[in-house]
Amino acid sequence: MSNKKLLLLPGDGIGPEVMAQVKRVIDWMGKKRGIKFDVTEDLVGGAAYDKHGVPLTDATMQKAMDSDAVILGAVGGTKWDNLPFEVKPERGLLRLRKDMDLFANLRPAMVFDALVESSTLKPEVVQGLDIMIVRELTGGVYFGQPKGIETLPDGQRRGFDNQTYTTSEIVRIGRVAFELARKRGKKLCSVEKANVMMSGVLWREEMTKLGPQYPDVELSHMFADNCSMQLVRNPKQFDVIVTDNLFGDILSDTASMLTGSLGMLPSASLGAPDANGKMKAMYEPVHGSAPDIAGKDIANPMATILSFSMCLRYSFDMAAEADLIEQAAKNVLAGGLRTADIMSPGKAKVSTGVMGEALVRELDKIG
Numbered sequence: 001m002s003n004k005k006l007l008l009l010p011g012d013g014i015g016p017e018v019m020a021q022v023k024r025v026i027d028w029m030g031k032k033r034g035i036k037f038d039v040t041e042d043l044v045g046g047a048a049y050d051k052h053g054v055p056l057t058d059a060t061m062q063k064a065m066d067s068d069a070v071i072l073g074a075v076g077g078t079k080w081d082n083l084p085f086e087v088k089p090e091r092g093l094l095r096l097r098k099d100m101d102l103f104a105n106l107r108p109a110m111v112f113d114a115l116v117e118s119s120t121l122k123p124e125v126v127q128g129l130d131i132m133i134v135r136e137l138t139g140g141v142y143f144g145q146p147k148g149i150e151t152l153p154d155g156q157r158r159g160f161d162n163q164t165y166t167t168s169e170i171v172r173i174g175r176v177a178f179e180l181a182r183k184r185g186k187k188l189c190s191v192e193k194a195n196v197m198m199s200g201v202l203w204r205e206e207m208t209k210l211g212p213q214y215p216d217v218e219l220s221h222m223f224a225d226n227c228s229m230q231l232v233r234n235p236k237q238f239d240v241i242v243t244d245n246l247f248g249d250i251l252s253d254t255a256s257m258l259t260g261s262l263g264m265l266p267s268a269s270l271g272a273p274d275a276n277g278k279m280k281a282m283y284e285p286v287h288g289s290a291p292d293i294a295g296k297d298i299a300n301p302m303a304t305i306l307s308f309s310m311c312l313r314y315s316f317d318m319a320a321e322a323d324l325i326e327q328a329a330k331n332v333l334a335g336g337l338r339t340a341d342i343m344s345p346g347k348a349k350v351s352t353g354v355m356g357e358a359l360v361r362e363l364d365k366i367g
């Protein structure tokens with residue numbers, strides 16, 4: 001079999017620092033497990049804008065299309081805040097998602113036992129937490145047309161975005177969520193605002209119609225505002241949550257904080273398998289580029305390393321290797337090492353680089 005083609009897009013801010021740690025893990029897989037990757041690296045976001053005047057070139061987009069998987073660091077930063085909307089760093093990321101048709105965004109929120117104390121919530125509320133947010137990623141208000149700012153006859157300006165969902169968009173994300181729930185705790189909560197939004201009414205109807213095809217999964221519905229409250233009140237009531245692009249963006253940030261730090265959360269963005277069973281995919285940490293701490297070697301590399309582990313699991317069917325990385329992460333944390341974002345009294349504060357190195361050493365031990 002030919003080598004697996006990986007495209008690394010470190011991006012902006014802390015992106016390159018955390019990606020450097022992923023490269024160590026990729027090297028380890030090659031040396032110790034004989035798993036060879038063809039690794040290419042390229043620019044996205046502000047970094048691409050600085051060099052090419054666009055946040056993603058057509059050539060890079062093509063490389064992403066041709067790869068087996070993309071690993072992305074983060075995009076954006078204050079430096080590019082005043083750029084025109086069309087060339088903002090975030091547009092690069094959104095184009096990757098849209099052009100690769102990565103409609104299913106899996107955002108797990110797991111509380112590692114060693115990190116129970118890092119959460120701002122009481123230990124009994126979060127201990128053992130393991131939920132999965134399935135966010136629709138290529139539709140809704142992010143991409144709905146028309147979208148713009150216009151000037152009205154009275155001289156006022158009017159900004160508008162459009163929330164739209166078709167049945168097929170809802171059904172395909174619904175199926176992904178039901179299938180995942182089936183492999184996990186068999187509970188699926190579908191989240192929208194059917195009380196005020198027509199797209200929400202349709203969403204609820206379509207999810208309800210899918211229900212009987214998955215009789216082993218218990219389906220419930222919840223309004224998004226209530227869900228944000230329930231996530232903090234009693235997050236363990238959830239197993240899988242399926243929701244639209246915007247609500248998924250917001251609720252996954254909330255869920256991330258249950259775990260103590262955004263710095264721990266990976267994600268997978270998946271397309272539909274083609275006729276040959278090949279699926280486009282991109283893996284990225286849920287956190288952003290954190291320009292305030294960029295270049296200081298203090299960012300937490302775990303979210304990006306765990307994103308690589310999701311890549312092994314979902315794109316390459318290498319569950320054993322994925323488990324190995326997750327176990328190594330657990331062990332390193334249990335051993336007391338902490339980056340600044342998850343630091344607590346009595347633990348050893350380490351840099352991005354030292355954390356990455358410790359993880360690889362742990363892989364040496366257990367792999």
Ligand code: IPM
Nearest residue numbers: 075076090093094249286288
């Ligand atoms: C995310 C981010 C992005 C989003 C931004 C950077 C465009 O917040 O992946 O959650 O809103 O989807």
Ligand code: MG
Nearest residue numbers: 249250253286
């Ligand atoms: Mg977000």
